[in-house]
Amino acid sequence: MRETFSLEMKQIVKQFGSVIANDHVDFNCKPGEVHALLGENGAGKSTIMCMLSGVYRPTSGEIYIHGEKVKIRSPKDATKLGVGMVFQNFRLVQTLTAAENIVLGEKSSFWRGPRWMKNKTEEIDSIAKRFGLAFPVDRPIWQLSVGEQQRVEIVKTLYRGAEFIILDEPTSVLTPGEADQLFLTLEQMKSEGKTVILTTHKMKEVMAAADRISVMRKGRMIHTIDKSDTNEKDLARLMVGSDIAPVEIQGRTRPRGELLLNVENLDVYAEHGRKALNNLNLKVYKGEIVGVAGVAGNGQSELAEVLNGLCTWKKGKITFNGVEIKTASVRGAIEAGISHVPENRMKSGLAGSLGVVDNLLFKSYRSEHRSKYGFLKIKSNREWSQRLVEQFDVKTPGIDAPVRQLSGGNQQKLLFAREIDRKPELMVAVHPTQGLDVGATAGVHRLLNGLRDEGKSVLLISEDLEEVMQLSDRILIIYNGCVVGEMRQEEANRERIGLYMAGIREKEEEAV
Amino acid sequence: MSEQPAAGTVSLDKTASETRRRFSFRFEIDPARKESPWWMTIVSIVLALLACAIFIAANGKNPWLVYEKMFRGAFMSEFGITETLVKAIPLLLCGLGVAIAYRISVWNIGAEGQFVAGAIGATAVTVYLPEMPMSLTIPIMIVFAVVAGGIWGALTALPKVYFQVNELITSLMLNYVALLLLDYLVFDPWKDPKGFNFPGTPMFTDAQMLPVLGDTRLHLGLVFALVIVLIYWFTVKYTRWGYELRLIGANQDAARNAGINIKKHILIVMVISGAVAGIAGMSEVTGVTHRLMYGISPGYGYTAIIVAWIAKLNPFGLVISSVLFGGLIVGGYSVQTMGLPSSISSMIQGAILFFLIAGNMVSKFRLRRNG
Numbered sequence: 001m002r003e004t005f006s007l008e009m010k011q012i013v014k015q016f017g018s019v020i021a022n023d024h025v026d027f028n029c030k031p032g033e034v035h036a037l038l039g040e041n042g043a044g045k046s047t048i049m050c051m052l053s054g055v056y057r058p059t060s061g062e063i064y065i066h067g068e069k070v071k072i073r074s075p076k077d078a079t080k081l082g083v084g085m086v087f088q089n090f091r092l093v094q095t096l097t098a099a100e101n102i103v104l105g106e107k108s109s110f111w112r113g114p115r116w117m118k119n120k121t122e123e124i125d126s127i128a129k130r131f132g133l134a135f136p137v138d139r140p141i142w143q144l145s146v147g148e149q150q151r152v153e154i155v156k157t158l159y160r161g162a163e164f165i166i167l168d169e170p171t172s173v174l175t176p177g178e179a180d181q182l183f184l185t186l187e188q189m190k191s192e193g194k195t196v197i198l199t200t201h202k203m204k205e206v207m208a209a210a211d212r213i214s215v216m217r218k219g220r221m222i223h224t225i226d227k228s229d230t231n232e233k234d235l236a237r238l239m240v241g242s243d244i245a246p247v248e249i250q251g252r253t254r255p256r257g258e259l260l261l262n263v264e265n266l267d268v269y270a271e272h273g274r275k276a277l278n279n280l281n282l283k284v285y286k287g288e289i290v291g292v293a294g295v296a297g298n299g300q301s302e303l304a305e306v307l308n309g310l311c312t313w314k315k316g317k318i319t320f321n322g323v324e325i326k327t328a329s330v331r332g333a334i335e336a337g338i339s340h341v342p343e344n345r346m347k348s349g350l351a352g353s354l355g356v357v358d359n360l361l362f363k364s365y366r367s368e369h370r371s372k373y374g375f376l377k378i379k380s381n382r383e384w385s386q387r388l389v390e391q392f393d394v395k396t397p398g399i400d401a402p403v404r405q406l407s408g409g410n411q412q413k414l415l416f417a418r419e420i421d422r423k424p425e426l427m428v429a430v431h432p433t434q435g436l437d438v439g440a441t442a443g444v445h446r447l448l449n450g451l452r453d454e455g456k457s458v459l460l461i462s463e464d465l466e467e468v469m470q471l472s473d474r475i476l477i478i479y480n481g482c483v484v485g486e487m488r489q490e491e492a493n494r495e496r497i498g499l500y501m502a503g504i505r506e507k508e509e510e511a512v
Numbered sequence: 513m514s515e516q517p518a519a520g521t522v523s524l525d526k527t528a529s530e531t532r533r534r535f536s537f538r539f540e541i542d543p544a545r546k547e548s549p550w551w552m553t554i555v556s557i558v559l560a561l562l563a564c565a566i567f568i569a570a571n572g573k574n575p576w577l578v579y580e581k582m583f584r585g586a587f588m589s590e591f592g593i594t595e596t597l598v599k600a601i602p603l604l605l606c607g608l609g610v611a612i613a614y615r616i617s618v619w620n621i622g623a624e625g626q627f628v629a630g631a632i633g634a635t636a637v638t639v640y641l642p643e644m645p646m647s648l649t650i651p652i653m654i655v656f657a658v659v660a661g662g663i664w665g666a667l668t669a670l671p672k673v674y675f676q677v678n679e680l681i682t683s684l685m686l687n688y689v690a691l692l693l694l695d696y697l698v699f700d701p702w703k704d705p706k707g708f709n710f711p712g713t714p715m716f717t718d719a720q721m722l723p724v725l726g727d728t729r730l731h732l733g734l735v736f737a738l739v740i741v742l743i744y745w746f747t748v749k750y751t752r753w754g755y756e757l758r759l760i761g762a763n764q765d766a767a768r769n770a771g772i773n774i775k776k777h778i779l780i781v782m783v784i785s786g787a788v789a790g791i792a793g794m795s796e797v798t799g800v801t802h803r804l805m806y807g808i809s810p811g812y813g814y815t816a817i818i819v820a821w822i823a824k825l826n827p828f829g830l831v832i833s834s835v836l837f838g839g840l841i842v843g844g845y846s847v848q849t850m851g852l853p854s855s856i857s858s859m860i861q862g863a864i865l866f867f868l869i870a871g872n873m874v875s876k877f878r879l880r881r882n883g
Binding site: 308309310329330331333334340342347348349350351352353354358361362363365366371374375376378 | 750762763766767
């Protein structure tokens, strides 16, 4: 065996239904290194790490630890083998103290008196101090900051004797100062011979912390490389893919019209006072599709929420169709003619247990056609639903069938039927083809193009670069809550967009 | 994974994980499944009766005979049926009250307090406006009961909407506030001076009582309850407001996306929920006890939670389940002659809820063949 690798994953395949999340992925680690796993959202980073920590089981493939073949069937197995994972969403009991959370699940001793707890608390405290992970051990979790909670999670893995520590998107919840502190901790872990695996899509962190870097894209392992042999630009190219596939450009059939939506200097704060949108400027003209590309979590969802009245803003001006929008109101957005295809259709777009008719009524039930004097027009609503189902070719067992019985593609068609039937001026479509098969994707693209050809506008927020490049007349790149780049469809290419998405281009421009 | 034994063969490997592999089936939680099938309700009632049979047998009685006697007592005579319906009226009304709140996932367990508040409100009319004809008294009593119950509901809804206070806690605690207020009233200011110190108001006059059917105790409250069932059914199914409730109940996130003000709806629904339970309290004092007295409710508000749950919040299901539970209470009285306590019906009620919840849990599982 090549003893240089302490951990090897060979030809790992993971399938969820018909979706292949990991396609014959090879991954390995050397002892005492910080290994970064880089990739866009949905590239399969978390999936493979979940298999290493026993949350998922691989469909096929082999895992070796110190040259020995192992089977990891549960997180317990993983702990025994020295694998510990810190998840993006922490697994902590809010009402217990930090120390209690750490010893939770330990089966070593039956009697747990105050002295036992005191010893354990001291032990935990000393581990925390050694790795520079200060947090109040005796305080309940809900009183700790997010950064401190993450430290509790890390100490939990260390306390359980983990040799391989997986951190899933560790800095996504941290302030810059906390992130710097975390990187110091990583150094300390490395010096004690621990192996740290860091999944991320942030180039800066990779270059700051990692020794070796593996890049994943669309469920495949693209490349593993030493940090010294690479640079940010190469990595960005690997991450988004440089294979310039001939993108079929679906050009406009008529020129764009006047200004429809104008967003100026918009600031939006998300929970914990995080600044989600930072001085964002955006213009949408009538009769164009504007694509917003970017790595997830850079303000896309907040942008969609603000435009649909779900989220309020601190500073800035939004003008729609010549009228300034003063306050966030969903009703206002609906009445102004903004349609919304939300990110997660079953979470916030459709009500799974209700029938097709009820789901179609969502936004129009207040109108005169659908109800009168507070009573729904049952009969005409049913006829209208039947018409829409036929017009948009939604395959459903009946118009009363609960929509969760429909396939993903048909659910999305239903959602589009509802949103397009309202004759919107602007459609905000967030990841409209996520989880759809090729046929359904093409259908959605046809609908979006159709809207544009009618002189309506579409704001397409998507992580699928190919989709953005194929459909959009203009492409905006969002990074850290700010539009950092803009290009026309003709001048767009993956590489340029990739650099903007990774926040590299912005830095250079600032430097100039 | 080539080392796994084929499904069905017995592996001699003794490690824990390998042992698990021997079975060729496994249970999985179906994430899409939210509701249990309708027959689960019947299965859980049957299982509850079987489980309680063990305890009855342990008391040296033949469970089959006991159940038969309970059924006869509750449903097989005119007296039994009307008594069952008398008990079903407050259960149905309180059940409707909580069901409408549960529809939008507001867990109102304060029907007991709202029931008492309604009873107090109705009695206030007899205390402060004693001399009025029936055609005026009864409608005013309804208004007072609705207002009192509605205020009790609002006391739960306001903190929930404005300060995110958990409604389970406030609605439960307000039950005790209402009960203690009742105690205060019947022990002191409203006590019948000619009542030999009995904690209760004076008997209502004829004009303050609901009309009854023949010489039974079955009163007009049944009509109130059935009318509200129809209104509830019609509202949810055919009105714009009912549609909004269905939407909130099915998916709050989506409802927010459709521009529905959820807080406002919670407030309105809780007031209605309390008001309906208040009508139950009013119909109980004016139709059955004919006075406000200590211990006016034997826990109707709590039993109503089970009633609503068994009916899966369906208005017509509520009619059936409230009659069933009314029958259980009456049946419980009729087995006292066999030397069993009437609390046997509480035991069965509890067991039914227990099996129902377990059934809900179990129906999320599905059996999958390993392979």
